[in-house]
Amino acid sequence: MSNWWKDGIIYQIYPKSFQDSNGDGIGDIPGIISRLDYLDYLGIDMLWISPIYESPDADNGYDISDYYKIRPEFGSDQDFEELLIELHRRDIRLILDMVVNHTSDEHEWFQKSRKDPAGPYGDFYHWQPGNNGELPSNWGSFFGGPAWTWDEIRQEYYLHLFHKKQPDLNWENPEVRQEIYKMMRHWLDRGVDGFRLDVINLLDKADGYPDGQIKDGQKYGNGVPYFSNGDRLDDYLAEMNNEVFRHYDMVTIGETIATDASQAKTFISSENHPLDMLIHFEHMSVDHGDGKWDKAEFDLVEFKNIIDNWDKEIRPEGWNAFYLNNHDQPRAVSRFGDDENYHYQSATMLATMLLTLPATPFVYQGEEIGMTNYNFQDFNELRDIESINYYKSKAKENKEKAALKRISEIGRDNARTPVQWSKELNAGFSEGKPWIKVNPNYQAINLSQQRDDEDSILNYYRALIEFRRNNQALISGSFEQIAADDEEIFAYWRRLDGVSYLVLLNFSNKEQSFLADSFCSILSYVNGNYFEEKEHPDNSLPDLKPYEARIYRQSN
Incomplete structure (x- = not known):
């Protein structure tokens, strides 16, 4: 099978914020279809769409309640079929976001698991009894608070590394794995061209759930050493590859938390590698101090050395992915550049790096027009559960203004404001009230204006994408x-x-x-x-x- 994914450009869509077609303020699949000619114009080869499955939306779709159904707010199954047809007609491949570390607590599996511990789904999740009211371990959730929640029906604790409505699947159970493989084959058989595998290196949890280290001032322990890159992970990924991936001409992109290049080699550099490339976070942490919310100065030397090290470790046996923006990161032009005084120069300098490094480039919606961070002024403007929890924790210390300032710098909602298509109402995103506010600078920064400007950020991207495509040395x-x-x-x-x-x-x-x-x-x-x-x-x-x-x- 050819490695077509090495040569192309991947464009990520966060469907809720891309284009609304029916005026309900939420982006949808028909909205995406209406903009496919634009993606073709830009020069995109692959389209990664964040989750569009049935979900109660506790974490913006990354809490899936039915892997086989399209979320009604996004459209119908027929809309999905049309999207697939129209993408392939333009020679654009479709990559679906696949979340298999956890489900929604509203998923049928979890509901049956909590009601019937001895039944076929009883062991589909991580359940532990309460020990005199004590948590099974001191692990903290990525979204704040404990990683364990008590369930009144089952009378046990369940593990959730993220939101409490996102219980972690028990991958040690072979029935869980077979259900996941069956679901993956369903989408691939329909014509999907690959998966972006959400937090795929967290599948294996250490036996006994050992307590993590607690730093001064923190309430919960760091469980990362006990649930990332675990001993059984290689076996799970090898089985996934043998059962599913190797039977299709597809691309597999793993998102991996707390993974360095030497660890990544196992996944993407072996002869029968289960993954084609990784989305890692190492270069995204160079402006973090003690955790994401602790600000540190951007260290370019460290940033460069991370890129250099990943190239040396992974190639030529494996292949790298590279991104500056995605749905979990603030806008790069605001983060690594100067979006006030050198907006064009910052955005195009970053584009030059993105499109000339030895990796498959990922362009996130709006990045190609230099969309910026949003200056959040009020708690009610926030939608991201991680930011909301951070704000609440700081509000207890009477530090609301400082919290909003930090969220405006690093929060995930920065990436989720609607795409700025034009100067029209709501930036051309929706005729209704958007689910999250549009950045007020859409009058100055929008696609319609840049499309007509030969010297715009958008047309710089287009030209550089074409230049890269025709120069194999840059690939x-x-x-x-x-x-x-x-x-x-x-x-x-x-x-x-x-x-x-x-x-x-x-x-x-x-x-x-x-x-x-x-x-x-x-x-x-x-x-x-x-x-x-x-x-x-x-x-x-x-x-x-x-x-x-x-x-x-x-x-x-």
Whole structure:
């Protein structure tokens, strides 16, 4: 089978916020279908859609109550069929989000499990008795609070690493695994081209659920060492591959929490690897202090070294994915750039990096027009359960303003404001009241305006996507970082079969000098995000302007 997923561009849609077709304020499948010509225009090869299954929406669809049904707010089964047909007609492949670490507590399996412990579903989840009212272990949930909740019906605790309405499946039970494989085959047999596998490295929980370390000031322990990358995980993924993946021409993308490149090799670099690439978080943590909500300064040197290390560890046997934005991350132009003073330059510099690194690039909806973070002013504007819980915890300390400020910087709702299509009502997203507020800057930042502007962020993306597609050195060529200790510049070579490109990226708001004159006589400028004269008659590279990106080709 061909590795078609290496050459293409993946575009992620968060369906609730992409395009509403019926005026209820919620994006839907018909809305996606109405915008497929745009995705074709952009140059997208693969479309990843966040969960569209039946769900009570405790965690925006990542709490699935029926794997086989489309959530009515998103449309019908017939709408899904039309989406698949229309995507394939445009040679765009469909990747579904697949959540198999946990379900909704409203799923039939959980309801039967809690009511009949001795029945066929009794062992589908992690149940533990209460010991004199004590929790089975001290693990904390990723969303705050304990990872165990008491169930009055079964009279036992159940494990949920996320929301209490997201009980974790017991993967040690072979019946659970077979039900999941059956469901996966259902979607693949319908014509789906791959899966993005949510928190796939959390399937195996350590026997006995050992207590995690508790840091000063924290109430719950860190259970990550006991439920991530566990001893049985390799076996589960190998079985999943043998039962499902190897029988289809598909792509498998695993999301992995607390996984470094050396651990990832097991999943994506072996001869019979179960996963094709990983979405990891290591490069997304360089501006975190002691946890996500503790702010730290962005460390470009660490960021670069993470990218370099993943390339060295994974390739050439395996393949990397790379992203800056997704539904769980704030907007990259606000996070890593300057969205007030250098909006265009920041967005296009980041685009240059995204589309020239040795990995399959992931573009998140709105990233290609430079959508920014939302400045949340009120608790009632929040929709994300993680942010809501964080706000409530800070409100107890009378730190509401500080909480909103941090949520505006790093919260997940930043990625979930509706796509800004035009200057029209609600940015052209919906004729009704959107489920979450539209960013007020849609009058200045919108797709319609940028589509008509040859020098827009959108058209920079389009041109660079096409440039990458026609230059194999930027896809599968070697990667060699230059000046790894430079705190402002990210510079690297991409080389393949005698073709060499030098990429220079200024991550600062000041001019930066780089490279000696002797380097320049063999370089020809081919692309960049500033519009000044490109000729350099003195054979020296001019200083890089704030957030400037340049691509040079080395002459033979």
